[in-house]
Amino acid sequence: ENLAALHRATESLNRAVIAYRRFHNRLSPLLRLPEEIVVEIVLTYIQGVLPFLGNNWELGEFDWHNLSLMRLGHRFAITQLCSQWREICIRAPVIWSEIDMTWPFVAIQCFATRAERMSLSLTLRNDESDKQDSVGDLEATLDFCTSFITSNMSRVRQLEIRAYLSDGGDQFLAFWNEVKQLSVPALQKIEILAIPSITDGDALHDLFPRGASLLKSVNIQGFPIQDLNLAPFQALTSLNLRFPPSVPPLSLAQLPLMLSHTPGIVKLSLFGDPEPPEVMALSSRPTTVLPNCASLTLISFHSDQINYLLSSISFPVLKELSVDCISRLSAENIPTTCLHDSLPSAIRDHCRRARSLDYWIEDGSICIDVEYSEGSTGGDQFKLKLHEDVYTLPDDKMKLLVIQLLTRASRMLNFTPxxxxxxxxxxxxxxxxxxxxxxxxxxxxxxxxxxxxxxxxxxxxxxxxxxxxxxxxxxxxxxxxxxxxxxxxxxxxxxxxxxxxxxxxxxxxxxxxxxxxxxxxxxx
Structure with missing residues (x-):
């Protein structure tokens, strides 16, 4: 009897302590904040702090799976500082709308339920060692992802897939072939990356055949893109394509036609294969116009390929141009260079207002850098970067090209620094x-x-x-x-x-x- 009485007294005391703590907590300025401020604090932590926790870049260590689980724990922790915060966070769908598909399945379902009707942002990544111990093997994970994404694709606004493939990537391809056929009425951004590159030439064929009317941003790496049809994506404003070297290459002659279906592009980034077979001639006139493209990045092409692209595609409002290319000898045994007449006239017009010219010479390359901003807030910005590798040329040809790059910029770009x-x-x-x-x-x-x-x-x-x-x-x-x-x-x-x-x-x-x-x- 005495022991039972002691237990009852202990429980009564604990209840009193909890009641006192809750009363005391209500007096805390932190817990008297409006709900929307609490939600904003949690989102700031999730989006601004959490992504940087656990990165051991200095040690060269990166275990995506375990890092993701650690961040999941932190995400739950910030939403459960106390019962009041927990209740506020559970009622805020926006906190639960970003989901990592390598989390435990129960956590994924919990987030999707708490997000209610909120659109979802889904990320699926596996690290190079395929560490899936706490989630199950890769096949089980992809099976669950196929089912989950199929059921929820109507509310997915952002989809990021990064796969390190093994054994030819058959499991991943089966998953991807299911996903690419789905209806995507809410999708605004997709990012897909495969390492090593996928060799199946049909991997992007008939992508989202029912259309993607809201899709604004596409980022593709490690997929053969010769059959990519951009015509259904009329809302597209940002396009990033990396041409995989290990598959049949896309003929650059196909690219202007492919891009002609995306007149709304504002930002275009193309990453090429530095080992193409032939030197390309200039196009006699532009065959495609991108009337809204203000930012263009061209990396890992040869200079003659850059000149071909700029001569076959017109960029009338271009304000940012970044080129990283490799010079090689033409059929006439003359070094090719991206400092060429094919540079867009919009770039030359902007250069007239620039007053500073930078030359960076390092690692066997020369970089020409021009940048300026106008207006009290610096809102009108212009950037030009032409980076050309010259180390592959014979010494006499390299000297000739160095002189050209260091002397022709002012005349070619129409400005007086x-x-x-x-x-x-x-x-x-x-x-x-x-x-x-x-x-x-x-x-x-x-x-x-x-x-x-x-x-x-x-x-x-x-x-x-x-x-x-x-x-x-x-x-x-x-x-x-x-x-x-x-x-x-x-x-x-x-x-x-x-x-x-x-x-x-x-x-x-x-x-x-x-x-x-x-x-x-x-x-x-």
């Missing part, structure tokens, strides 16, 4: 940077008022070019030299003599600053 910036790190052979080269480069930029040299350039030939009797850059007022090693006394004397010589001839340089890359300025 007031500032030049040169950066080099493990760049081109030192013998390329002769006095004659610098004379040619600087003579091509007569309006320049400021030059900054940074990196491992040989300084002597550059200073000799500035000291020539035939003055280059007559408007030059500021010279900044930031070198890997400290300049010796003879080099500093040469700079002083150059300044006096130019001043005597009416081309005074007002300011020269010399420093090393790992210290503050030591001479001004």
């Amino acid at each position: 007031e500032r030049l910036y040169f950066f080099s790190a493990e760049g081109l052979p030192e013998e390329l940077y002769s006095k004659d080269l610098w004379m040619t480069v600087l003579a091509a930029h007569p309006s320049t008022k400021s030059i900054q040299i940074r990196g491992d350039f040989p300084v002597n030939t550059f200073i000799a070019a500035l000291a020539e009797l035939n003055i280059v850059c007559p408007s030059l007022k500021t010279l900044l030299l930031e070198t890997e090693e400290r300049l010796d006394d003879e080099q500093r004397s040469a700079i002083s003599r150059m300044r006096r010589s130019r001043q005597e001839r009416g081309a005074k340089i007002n300011k020269v600053r010399i420093s090393t890359m790992h210290s503050d300025s030591d001479t001004e």
